[in-house]
Amino acid sequence: MWKTIKSNWPVAIISIVVVIVSLSEILNSNRSSGTKFTSSLSATNDTGWVSPSLYTDFELEGEERNLVIYGSDIIANTSRYLGPHGSVKAISNGMNCQNCHLDAGKKRWGNNYSAVYSTYPKMRSRSGQIEGIYKRVSDCFERSLNGTAPDSNSREYQAIYAYMKWLGKDVKKGVKPNGSGIGKLEYLDRAAEPGKGKIVYAKYCQTCHGENGQGQLSLAGNSYEYPPLWGEHSYNDGAGLYRLSNFAGFIRSNMPFKQATHDNPALSTEDAWDVAAYVNSQPRPKKDHSQDWPEISKKPFDHPFGPYADSYSELQHKYGPYKPIIKQKEEMGKK
Numbered sequence: 001m002w003k004t005i006k007s008n009w010p011v012a013i014i015s016i017v018v019v020i021v022s023l024s025e026i027l028n029s030n031r032s033s034g035t036k037f038t039s040s041l042s043a044t045n046d047t048g049w050v051s052p053s054l055y056t057d058f059e060l061e062g063e064e065r066n067l068v069i070y071g072s073d074i075i076a077n078t079s080r081y082l083g084p085h086g087s088v089k090a091i092s093n094g095m096n097c098q099n100c101h102l103d104a105g106k107k108r109w110g111n112n113y114s115a116v117y118s119t120y121p122k123m124r125s126r127s128g129q130i131e132g133i134y135k136r137v138s139d140c141f142e143r144s145l146n147g148t149a150p151d152s153n154s155r156e157y158q159a160i161y162a163y164m165k166w167l168g169k170d171v172k173k174g175v176k177p178n179g180s181g182i183g184k185l186e187y188l189d190r191a192a193e194p195g196k197g198k199i200v201y202a203k204y205c206q207t208c209h210g211e212n213g214q215g216q217l218s219l220a221g222n223s224y225e226y227p228p229l230w231g232e233h234s235y236n237d238g239a240g241l242y243r244l245s246n247f248a249g250f251i252r253s254n255m256p257f258k259q260a261t262h263d264n265p266a267l268s269t270e271d272a273w274d275v276a277a278y279v280n281s282q283p284r285p286k287k288d289h290s291q292d293w294p295e296i297s298k299k300p301f302d303h304p305f306g307p308y309a310d311s312y313s314e315l316q317h318k319y320g321p322y323k324p325i326i327k328q329k330e331e332m333g334k335k
């Protein structure tokens with residue numbers, strides 16, 4: 001052993017240097033992101049998750065490999081298969097899952113799928129039920145894609161399931177890796193203002209998403225180059241992005257597209273809340289969500305539909321200020 005190390009000492013020294021440099025990078029990156037996003041403060045020693053790669057995963061073979069590849073393609077190009085002119089079935093609004101789960105659900109802080117296989121089935125208060133992966137996927141079809149879900153025994157759903165299972169294969173049961181889902185933003189002391197958000201929208205968003213939030217179809221016409229943010233082809237009012245905290249957190253880490261990152265956001269916290277308020281004050285499809293949050297005390301602070309267990313209005317739940325609502329929620333929880 002010592003003999004080999006001695007004869008390979010240049011290699012040994014290089015390896016030690018590499019380890020030290022990467023350790024200090026990891027520590028630094030956590031420190032800088034921790035000051036901007038409250039959620040990363042609690043997970044500073046978790047360096048996050050790296051998606052598996054089809055190029056290096058030789059264990060994934062045969063039919064399972066085909067399913068994973070098809071699943072990844074459905075997430076990236078949902079509309080091609082399941083949109084209004086879909087080759088398999090027309091059951092969704094023309095958006096792709098990837099529009100909100102960036103890089104086919106593999107991007108850090110891009111609403112990725114790293115925690116799906118490890119944390120489902122789980123209890124979810126929106127439905128008041130224990131939900132498996134099929135129910136959760138169906139939810140996004142019915143709300144974010146304002147459509148209907150594919151059958152659980154269809155090849156399309158089997159492929160989506162295989163893909164999510166594969167993405168999460170190295171994540172331990174119950175673990176939610178740092179960088180999964182959507183980053184949390186600090187709350188403002190005031191309500192978010194659609195009027196201010198309109199100005200932010202014109203400056204940072206309009207070139208791609210359009211003056212009326214309608215997005216822009218690709219040349220082939222069967223999917224969006226830039227997805228719609230409101231109007232009849234957008235997500236409905238039962239979708240996760242209709243809650244301001246999800247919208248603001250998602251865009252702060254990811255928009256403008258390919259310019260902002262989680263560690264280097266383009267928008268200030270205020271601009272992110274205000275533009276979220278502007279976009280979510282515009283018209284969009286409606287969903288019957290009267291059965292959602294059956295236990296009203298479990299409604300999140302920014303769920304914009306009453307009745308509530310507290311005394312705050314729908315308007316304040318929608319736009320804030322949220323701090324008093326959260327405080328009252330905590331106090332009621334203690335009783």
Ligand code: HEC
Binds near residue numbers: 075100101239240241
């Ligand atoms: C308009 C945006 C949008 C689109 C399009 C969208 N989703 Fe989602 N999705 C969300 C949001 C928001 C969440 C909740 C994230 C959170 O709570 O942290 C979510 C959550 C999920 C989750 C649960 C993730 C977890 O870790 O708990 C799954 C699974 C999922 N989506 C699947 C899909 C699938 C499959 C599609 C395409 C059929 C899709 N989504 C399309 C916005 C979207």
Ligand code: HEC
Binds near residue numbers: 103209275
């Ligand atoms: C350079 C073009 C560009 C700009 C500028 C831009 N976006 Fe996007 N946006 C995109 C693209 C492209 C996607 C879809 C990403 C994908 O499918 O991989 C997207 C997706 C989204 C989504 C999720 C999908 C949906 O349609 O609901 C939201 C929300 C969003 N953008 C909001 C914004 C906001 C708010 C701004 C301004 C702060 C903004 N974007 C600026 C290109 C852009």
